[in-house]
Amino acid sequence: MPPSTAPDARDIRRWRGYLADERAERQVYAELARRRTGEDREILLALAEAERRHEQHWVDLLGERAEPAPRPSLDVRLLGTLARRFGSVFALALMQRAEARSPYAADAHATEQMAADEQIHGEVVRGLAARGRRQLAGSFRAAVFGANDGLVSNLALVTGIGAVTQEPAIVLATGIAGLLSGALSMGAGEYVSVRSQRELLGASRPDHRSVDVIDDLDLNTNELALVFRARGLTPDEAEARAGALISDRESRSAGLLGGIDTSADAGVDPDEAVGSAWSAAISSFLFFGGGALIPVLPFLFGMVGLPAIAVSLALVGVALLLSGALVGIMSGASPGKRALRQLAIGFGAAGATYLLGRLFGATMG
Incomplete structure (x- = not known):
């Protein structure tokens, strides 16, 4: 039972924050349910009803202080936007993470039942999101791998060549060649890889x-x-x-x-387990090409030397952070940690190649 002492200002602020988030999460579940049918819809509506009960708990504690309606946190507002615009696995993945971060277990003003509810909600959402993750698995893996490979490999290529020569035409030609050859290689490799995996799984059926x-x-x-x-x-x-x-x-x-x-x-259905070979190949080709284009952009617009390399690093850094955050969202993990990991790996590879380019350039000179 909650303590009987009168709440102080910090308690009120915290309760209003809980109330705002519960209301917003109820609306997210209701919006997702509106876009679903059958069993998924019933499950999402049941989750929305549970959030309504939690909402009422904080309304009862706050009394008249529940108004005006508090504003939910930024991440919960983002969830609502995703649910309204996409109604996709991204929103469910974020909801899974939100449920896992519930502070109720450590808050004496929340009931044990509410803390248990939030823990179980996380497992329910994990199950719902797993279906979408399985459907996206092949193409999403190919897209993320392709984009990051294009970013890192072409950044390393242009920085390494840029360390040797100041001729923008040479760096640009090298970058475009790396883009085309890498995209074709990635697309072909993904097709063969996914096709082979599907055949192996099919042989076990x-x-x-x-x-x-x-x-x-x-x-x-x-x-x-x-x-x-x-x-x-x-x-x-x-x-x-x-x-x-x-x-x-x-x-x-x-x-x-x-x-x-x-x-x-x-x-296991190979189509569900690994996805379509053509879909993975096309995703890999397009995303590798898109990722590999970013490091080349400064040279494409006539920049040379260290300024071009610095701009290329900045552009690729932003792209690596975004792709890492996306992987974190999809996996229900911390977007920030995944983003920083992606950035460290990409810049580490590019830095090593740049140093090698400087070394070889000095040796050749």
Whole structure:
């Protein structure tokens, strides 16, 4: 139960902040539910109702001090904007992080039930976001990898060449060549990689034509049980499953792996697991090209020497921070930490190449 002492000004400010965030999060869930159907819609509406209960708790504590309506925090307002404009996995990923950061467990004025609710809400949102993440996995991975590879590799290339020569035409030609060759290589590599992964996963899927020959097996129960044992069930579980399939013909329509949770990607739909090979290839090609263009821009506009390299570093730095933050949002982790990690890796590679360019340039001179 909350303490019975009268609240001070800090308590009031904190409660009003909680109230504002609860209201905004309820609206986010309601907006996301409006864009969904079926089970997802019901789940999101249930989350919105839970946030309404939490909102009412702070209204009761604040009384007349609940008005005028407080303004929610910046990150919660961003959630609302994303939900209204996109209604996508980005909003769910941010909501997952928001629920995980709930301060209720350490606040004596919040109930234990509210703290438990927020923890479970995080798991619910994680499950909803996981569906979208699986659908985006192949193309998103290719896009992020392509953009960052284009940024870092071409930044390293132009800074290394820029350390050797002051001729902007040479640096520009090198950067454009790196852009085109890298984009084509990345696109082709992603196509082959995703296509090969889909084929490997497809090879692990059961051949459902095997169901048609079950009645012709010699020692049908024992032979069929081997299928389930090979997929990870214990001997007793495999025997029970095989017997059920043999005695109930209708259950065979679910396939040999219906209801089995395997640990080796068996039964995983390759399209959902790794995405489309063409989609990954096109995403990689376009994003590598876009990323590789950024370091070249100063030279494209006639800048030379250290000023061009400095502007190139600044542009790439901003792009690396944005891409790192995006990865953080999608993974439900800290956008700031992911952004700084991306920046450190990119600038580390570029700095090493620049120093090598200066070394080789001095040696050649």
